[in-house]
Amino acid sequence: MESLLANISSSSTAEPLLSLFNSHQTNCNTWDQEWGTTNLHRLAHLDMQLYQDFYTVWVFLMVRSNVFNCLMLVVGVVLNSLALYVFCGASAHSSASVVYTINLAVADLLVALSLPARIALYHSGGSCVACSYVHTFSYFVNMYCSILFLTSICIDRYLAVVHASSTLHRWRTIGAARCVSATVWFIAVVVTYSFQVKRHTKNTASSCMVLPALFYLTILEFLLPLLAVVVFTLRVTCFLSSSHSGMPHQSRVRRTRAIRLLATVLVVFTVCFTPFHVRQVLVYFQFRVTGEAPGQGARDVLAxxxxxxxxxxxxxxxxxxxxxxxxxxKRMWRTRRRGGREEDGEVGFTSVSKAAGLHTEKKTMYVGS
Known part of the structure; x- marks a missing residue:
């Protein structure tokens, strides 16, 4: 890898990969004249610039990334289609969690379906602008939908476990979940569209505002949801742990599984989304502090x-x-295979809303991711 990066650095041109990160206004204006007037047009041509300036990196990414993208396409489409088949047929078990999970599966399925555009983009050498448009727009919309739906599921778990008997529990209705889901889709589409199609003129400084826009987008649509996931996961974990000793053995096993599942959700959230947004923040502060244009080296391209x-x-x-x-x-899958007939005595996840021995309230809890 080191030799590859060395060869790339020596063979790359002097032009920066990300011209929109330049600190000088004249450079930003020149970039506008050369590449277009919208953020979407800029982001679309970053792939062409990668092909022109870092051809060795392009070949490296095309071979390895296309194999990985094909695997993600097959796995993502199959698993999310299976999830939609099961959850959409669970009308007898409809709840806020099911609504959020269905929308999350739709967002994940759309992410997987946008991967062919990315694969075609690699094979076109960055010249397929339409492929870049499709992938760039769908990528941001569906990524932030996934983030917000994961956050909604986590908050729903918090209300179901910690506030099972309080007035806050009324927000867990199917109608409220549908309104939240519609709002999430609306916010993700409008924010992404308004950012990417924003037009600039060469006589204004707005063409150099891409980094601040990405930074604020990172704060609103990643950092705040991440904090919410961490806080509510810790609250649920503390609540279940504090009630652990007085519970029956079966309930303790299920609550241990719930804690592990929430921890798994947090790990998936962190591993998948944190690297991209950390890079966005670092790029922004590097530009603000040093005024230097980031993203010019092979390592930045690979990152x-x-x-x-x-x-x-x-x-x-x-x-x-x-x-x-x-x-x-698993229970829904078995129910669908039996044609919708419920197994006698089979229940979902059990939650205790008060201390064990005082009052036990059994509720079906669909703990999604």
């Missing part, structure tokens, strides 16, 4: 494409969580 691939990997990891860890999914 960008690796973090994008990790974000897309979430479309394969989410189905694994709720397909093979969640008991309710």
């Amino acid at each position: 960008y494409h690796i973090t994008v691939t990790l974000s897309s990997l979430n479309s394969c990891l989410d189905p694994v969580v709720y397909c093979f860890v969640t008991d309710s999914f």
Whole structure:
């Protein structure tokens, strides 16, 4: 890898890969004249610039990334389609968690379906602008939908476990979940569209505002949801752990499984989405502090494409969580195979809303990812 990077650095041109990161206004204006007037047009041509300036990196990524993208495409489509088949047929078990999980599966499926555009982009040498448009727009929309739906599921678990008997529990209705889901899709589409189609003129400084826009987008659509996932996961874990000693053995086993599942969700959230957004923040502060244009070296190019691939990997990891860890999914799958007939005495996940021995309230809990 070191020899590859050395060869790339020596053979690359002097032009920067990401001209939009230049600190000088004249450079930004020149970039606008050469590449277009919208952020979407800029992001689309980054792949062409990669092909022109770092051809060795392009070949390296094309061979390895296309194999990985093909695997993610097959796995993501199969698992998310299976999840939609099971959950959409679970009308008898409809709940807020099911609504969020269905929308999460749709977002993950769309991420997987956008991968052919990325594969075609590699093979076209960056010249397929339409492929880049499709992948760039769908990537950001579906990534932030996945983030917000994971956050919604985590908050729903918090309300179901910690506030099972309080007035806050009324927010766990199917109608409320549908309104939240529609709002999530609306925010993700509008924010991504407004950012990527924003037009600039060469006589204004707005053409150099791409980095601040990406930074604020990172704060609003990643950092705040991440904090919410961490806080509510810790609250649920503390609540279940504090009630652990007085519970029956079966309930303790199920609560231990719930804690492990929430921890798994947090790990998937962190591994898939954190690298991309950490890179965004570092790029922003490097530009603000030093005024230097980042992303000019081969390592920066590789970091960008690796973090994008990790974000897309979430479309394969989410189905694994709720397909093979969640008991309710297994029960729904068996119900669908029997034509919708419920097994006698079979229940989902059990939660205790008060201390063991005082009051036990059994609820079906669909713990998604």
